[in-house]
Structure formats: structure tokens, C-alpha cells
Amino acid sequence: TTATATSATATATATATDVNGQPVELTYVWKVGSTTVKTTSDTLSLTDTLDLSTISTEVVGNTVSVEVTPNDGTVNGTVVTATRTLANNSAPRATVALTPTSPTVNSVLTATATAADVNGQAVNLTYVWKVGLTTVKTTSATSSLTDTLDMSTINQDIVGEVVTVEVTPSDGLLSGTLVSASRTIV
Numbered sequence: 001t002t003a004t005a006t007s008a009t010a011t012a013t014a015t016a017t018d019v020n021g022q023p024v025e026l027t028y029v030w031k032v033g034s035t036t037v038k039t040t041s042d043t044l045s046l047t048d049t050l051d052l053s054t055i056s057t058e059v060v061g062n063t064v065s066v067e068v069t070p071n072d073g074t075v076n077g078t079v080v081t082a083t084r085t086l087a088n089n090s091a092p093r094a095t096v097a098l099t100p101t102s103p104t105v106n107s108v109l110t111a112t113a114t115a116a117d118v119n120g121q122a123v124n125l126t127y128v129w130k131v132g133l134t135t136v137k138t139t140s141a142t143s144s145l146t147d148t149l150d151m152s153t154i155n156q157d158i159v160g161e162v163v164t165v166e167v168t169p170s171d172g173l174l175s176g177t178l179v180s181a182s183r184t185i186v
Contacts, residue, residue, distance in 0.1 A: 010050045012066040012082060022072040029067040032086075042071070052086070062086050091176040092117040094125060094169040098181035105158055105185060109149045111165040113179075121171040128166040131158055141170065151185065158185045 016024035028048040030038040037055050040048045052064065063083050070077035096113045103109055115123040127147040129137040131154055139147045147165070151158065162182050169176040 010052055010064055010066070010084070012048045012050075012068065014046050014048075014068045014070075014080070016046065016070050018070075018072045020072065022074075024070045024072055024077075027069045027071070029069075031063075031065045031067070033062045089121075089171070089173055090118045091174040092121070092123040092169040092171045093176050094123070094167050094179050096165060096167040096179050096181045098163075098165055098183050101183065102186050103151060103163065103183050105154075106152045107185075109151060109163060109165070109183065111147045111149075111167065111181065113145045113147075113167050115145065115169050117169075117171050119171065121173075123169050123171055126168045126170070128168075130164045130166070131156070131161050161185050 010030075012028055014026055016026060018024050023044060025042045025044060026046070026048075027042060028038075028040040029036060030048075030050045032055055038050050048066070050064065050066070063085050065081055065083040067079050067081045069079045092115060094113050094115045096111050099110050099112070100107060109129075111127055113125055115125060117123050122143065124141040124143055125145070126141060127137075127139040128135055129149045136154060137149055149163070149165070151163070162184050164180055164182040166178050166180045168178045
């Protein structure tokens with residue numbers, strides 16, 4: 001089998017021959033730990049897949065295995081098993097920059113983020129905007145790498161206040177480290 005990250009698709013690739021030249025059908029039995037999670041029976045296909053992200057019994061550090069049984073229409077051949085350990089899901093990462101560098105009370109601030117996940121999972125970002133210690137806007141679980149705050153909508157005297165945007169990345173399973181950027185209103 002290939003692909004051992006918990007968000008990946010595992011692929012089994014088999015070879016099959018019969019000394020009598022008969023077609024060989026294969027049965028694939030997929031297990032996570034000792035629990036059978038998928039069975040593909042009586043197929044001529046030499047490959048079969050298992051989408052690990054759909055398995056509710058999936059546990060990091062557990063094993064995923066596939067047992068392949070050949071059959072020539074009369075008798076089963078020897079069962080062959082391949083096993084891999086499910087890898088740890090790493091938290092996604094993000095960075096954020098804030099423009100313009102010298103915003104005024106009428107500026108529109110733009111947060112521009114980057115997001116990455118070493119496991120290849122989609123990353124959503126949550127933006128939390130604060131003036132001083134007061135949260136003034138939250139944009140939750142978006143795939144957008146930008147978010148804005150129109151300073152003219154803030155109903156208070158904010159000259160000299162620090163505006164901060166906090167960005168938290170999430171891959172749907174884990175949240176990454178919060179990153180932030182700040183500007184002082186001039």
C-alpha cells in the first residue's frame with residue numbers, strides 16, 4: 001500500500017497469475033487496526049483504494065492494512081497482506097501581513113495571509129480584528145487569503161489606537177498557531 005497520512009488515499013497494487021491461465025479475481029479487505037472498513041470483492045482490477053479521510057475509526061499511530069485474496073473461479077490462492085502505520089496529522093501554518101502601513105480613520109485595512117498544510121489538507125482561516133482589546137469583526141472558517149476592515153465603520157475615536165488582526169489556520173481536524181499583525185491608526 002501507499003499513502004499513510006490520515007488524510008490521504010491509500011492505494012493497493014497487486015499482481016495476479018494462474019498456472020492454468022484462468023482469469024484471477026481479487027478480493028481486497030481493508031482494515032484500520034482490527035476493524036474492517038472496506039471490502040472490494042471479485043474484481044479483475046489490480047488496484048484498489050481507500051480514502052482514509054472518510055474513516056471514522058481512524059486513529060493516528062494505528063495501522064491500515066489490506067488483505068488481497070486471489071481466486072481463479074475454483075480455488076482461493078494465498079492471502080497477501082500489506083500494512084502501514086497512519087502518520088500524524090500536522091497542524092497547518094499561516095502568516096499574515098497588514099496594509100496600509102500607516103492607516104487613518106478612513107482607511108480600509110487588508111490582511112493578506114498565506115496558509116500551508118504539510119498533509120495536503122485544505123486550510124480554512126479565521127480572522128479576528130481588534131481595536132485595542134475590543135473585537136470589532138470576525139470572519140470564520142474561510143478559504144480566502146485576504147480579509148478587510150473598513151476603519152470608517154468603527155464608531156469611536158481611534159486615532160492612536162492599535163488595530164490587530166489575528167489569523168488562525170485550521171485543516172478541519174487541527175488548528176494551527178495563531179499569527180497576528182498590527183498597525184497604529186494615525
